[in-house]
Amino acid sequence: AQTVTQSQPEMSVQEAETVTLSCTYDTSESDYYLFWYKQPPSRQMILVIRQEAYKQQNATENRFSVNFQKAAKSFSLKISDSQLGDAAMYFCAYRWGGSQGNLIFGKGTKLSVKP
């Protein structure tokens, strides 16, 4: 069975600093996708970044980047120059390439940003 584990229930970062959120997953598949979603108190799940397993290059989106270690099955999210608006619940998610849309989510990490 595929699983996603986020070992940090809560994290805190000072504004303008860098923080890394951890995610590990377990799968026997070779074709899969990994995602980080952000859910602020407003509730909407917002896609932060996506990584295809076949790509060796780590995905980046402005201040957000991932460290994708395929052999270690690790997919951490780095947020640089943290802003107050980054405060949210962050979910790591996995989807097998052959699935009909089943996203498997981790339990989430609540990120607080201190001014």
Next chain:
Amino acid sequence: DTEVTQTPKHLVMGMTNKKSLKCEQHMGHRAMYWYKQKAKKPPELMFVYSYEKLSINESVPSRFSPECPNSSLLNLHLHALQPEDSALYLCASSKDSQETQYFGPGTRLLVL
């Protein structure tokens, strides 16, 4: 444009009521999803529609009845719900069932 809209934003209903949740997207996506999210938990997949056909039903009780009248619209009909069904109901869509999912803002449901 990655907008998925959901109505209503909030809904309070009694256990004998019948209500419906609505989800709409105009991105030309052909896959749409319903998720249920309890407080401080990740979303749980309920249903997947692909090309207007139900492709996944994650053993959801029959008091939840999905409907996909066309490729832009997804409904979730609710009847005889229980208090434990109170949750945030999220809709998502994607180009097809193997593409990235984009979520709506959700409907907060309270069953009394």
